[in-house]
Amino acid sequence: MTDKCEICGTEGDDRRTLHIGCMWNMVEVSTLFTENQETKMYELVMCKGCRARLLQHVKTWIEEHGRLADSHLDDDGIFGYSKEEFEAMQKQKVEG
Numbered sequence: 001m002t003d004k005c006e007i008c009g010t011e012g013d014d015r016r017t018l019h020i021g022c023m024w025n026m027v028e029v030s031t032l033f034t035e036n037q038e039t040k041m042y043e044l045v046m047c048k049g050c051r052a053r054l055l056q057h058v059k060t061w062i063e064e065h066g067r068l069a070d071s072h073l074d075d076d077g078i079f080g081y082s083k084e085e086f087e088a089m090q091k092q093k094v095e096g
């Protein structure tokens with residue numbers, strides 16, 4: 001049975017479905033995602049080539065050592081600053 005990759009449009013036998021259930025509306029990321037009403041997970045059918053590219057992006061994201069090592073992240077994992085850094089930045093703004 002051949003299926004169509006919902007990303008690049010190629011047709012073939014080796015198509016698999018990505019399932020994402022992260023309490024986030026994935027349609028806001030891409031309208032290619034569809035929500036499975038039974039599982040409440042977002043799905044996207046993709047070919048081998050698109051899977052490889054996805055996994056490479058996931059690898060890059062997880063290995064963002066610079067962001068994690070050089071940044072002060074708040075409790076939500078979002079860039080933040082220590083109180084001292086924030087005060088120093090404010091001082092620099094005032095002093096020009």
Ligand SMILES: [Zn+2]
Nearest residue numbers: 005008047050
């Ligand atoms: Zn594809």
